[in-house]
Amino acid sequence: MTRLDAAEPPATPESVESGIMPNYDKPWLLPPQTRYRLDNVSIVDPVEGNVTENSSVTLCDGRILSVRRTEDALAQAAAGGDVALPIDLQGLYLCPGLIDAHVHVTATPGEQGLKNTYKAIPASMNNYRTTYVVREMLARGFTTVRDCGGADEALKQAIREWLIVGPRLLIAGHALSQTGGHGDQRDSHQDDDPTTRCCAGHKAGISRLCDGTTECMTAVRDEIRKGADFIKIMAGGGVSSKLNNLGHAQFLPEEVSVIARTAASFDTYVTAHAYSNRAMRHAVENGARGIEHGNFLDAETAEYLASKDVYFTPTLATYHTLMKSPFDRWINNDSMEKNIRVMQSGIQSLQVAEKAGLTVCFGTDLMASMQPFQNNEFSIRAAVQSNLSILRSATINPAKMMNLGDELGRIAEGFCADLVILKGNPLADIRVLDDPQNIKAVIKEGRVTSSQLPQLPPDVPCKS
Incomplete structure (x- = not known):
């Protein structure tokens, strides 16, 4: 049998479409977001005006899936009940976008x-x-x-x-x-x-x-x-x-x-x-x-x-x-x-x-x-x-x-996963937002768009 005889059957239009261009009409559309679990964060709450330390925030499909204590999140993960990618943010501040x-x-x-x-x-x-x-x-x-x-x-x-x-x-x-x-x-x-x-x-x-x-x-x-x-x-x-x-x-x-x-x-x-x-x-x-x-x-x-x-x-x-x-x-x-x-x-x-x-x-x-x-x-x-x-x-x-008060502006379950990871606490000094070095990462709709953190690299592809 020659190599030609052993070759795969000719590709059909359906296989080409599904294998090469999953988004045939808009091939630039991104794949689903990575499911992240941001552990050991200090959540900044502009509603109550406080910070909740030792927290975990899970992101899924562009939304905030859960907000809980890191201790509870780790226990659930150890029991095999969490498939999210864990990211240890070591006490950094998590602010709404x-x-x-x-x-x-x-x-x-x-x-x-x-x-x-x-x-x-x-x-x-x-x-x-x-x-x-x-x-x-x-x-x-x-x-x-x-x-x-x-x-x-x-x-x-x-x-x-x-x-x-x-x-x-x-x-x-x-x-x-x-x-x-x-x-x-x-x-x-x-x-x-x-x-x-x-x-x-x-x-x-x-x-x-x-x-x-x-x-x-x-x-x-x-x-x-x-x-x-x-x-x-x-x-x-x-x-x-x-x-x-x-x-x-x-x-x-x-x-x-x-x-x-x-x-x-x-x-x-x-x-x-x-x-x-x-x-x-x-x-x-x-x-x-x-x-x-x-x-x-x-x-x-x-x-x-x-x-x-x-x-x-x-x-x-x-x-x-x-x-x-x-x-x-x-x-x-x-x-x-x-x-x-x-x-x-x-x-x-x-x-x-x-x-x-x-x-x-x-x-x-x-x-x-x-x-x-x-x-x-x-x-x-x-x-x-x-x-x-x-x-x-x-x-x-x-x-x-903007009539988006139930989707933007705070870190809560069901809200858009728009987040800024900060070195300092803006409730203690709002001027931390005026220094780019304090902005450690930005997440929009659950995608990391920019980051200075080695444990959380950007996941939005930049193709030429």
Whole structure:
């Protein structure tokens, strides 16, 4: 018998499909997660504000299967009742995955100045650079981020399928702005550009223009059609706006109202970019459920927002970073003057919000080459907030805001296995999160995405 005679029968299409391409339609999909048992960990609980030592957490299929004493877990394993891979973490701290509730992942590094971030490069190049931004965010411990303008459904899906390694992504699509508002990047010498109109498509960037109730309604429906999880509006002026000041209230009441009512018809909500008390009240009175920035918040407005159960997301890191070289050269003198004002008042507004009982969330709003300063927000807030309050703002509070409070933000059975392994205790000093050396490993959906620990290597393949 020749070797040819002894060969296996010719492969059938079915055997090729099952043997070579188990995921024929999407071959990049990953195999099931390793079942880990993390032993001897100190669990950080942002709900109760305490740490439980000598604990074991078992991960299975992207979820937390069990939380128990390490002594009990080892006893069950010795009896043959546990098939999970044991990992001894030797007393390290296990924290819920962090949530940044105000990012712009498509505002990528690579160009000088904020204006050039979107305009100087092709959209396709920006897409490739975005993969770097989201990968680095995840490595900094942020397993979920809420993009407030720029990211799209394609990126969200690519991350969900692990085609790109990055945080879980919730998106606004394009933020909505009135003509001449904070999202209108034209200067006063430019003629009308129809590609910025909401009924004629959109251009690369974080925002789109809409005016009047009909256009506003259409814009909301269109952004949700394209994958938006929530709607963001520019309800007032901004630091980088050339043509409007920080005190402006933008959109008419009926425009904000129709935006909020249209979003509600899709079971989602509106959050508003607003600095002044006038703009914040204007947005919330007409249906907005969240406020971004809010740097000039006073006590009266804070109490009103608290009475409406508004989620308040300051973004202090961006103002502090813009004061550093070379970023201080990125904006003109008028914008720098506004930046100094909002930076000085931002810490005070955070104190006011805390005193009024507002639900505060963690945000950064960093763009381009400022993105690596994301974790500085923890140290900045430490000047006025307790360690527990800051940790809650980056875990359970934004989880509730995003209607994911029963899945994200804490370490409990049934929750997503989004975890950060830390050298130090953030409830003792939140600034441990501001030092990359303290972040020993990051786990998203039960997969180790980055690690400094030899006993727990990354298990997300990086194929070229």
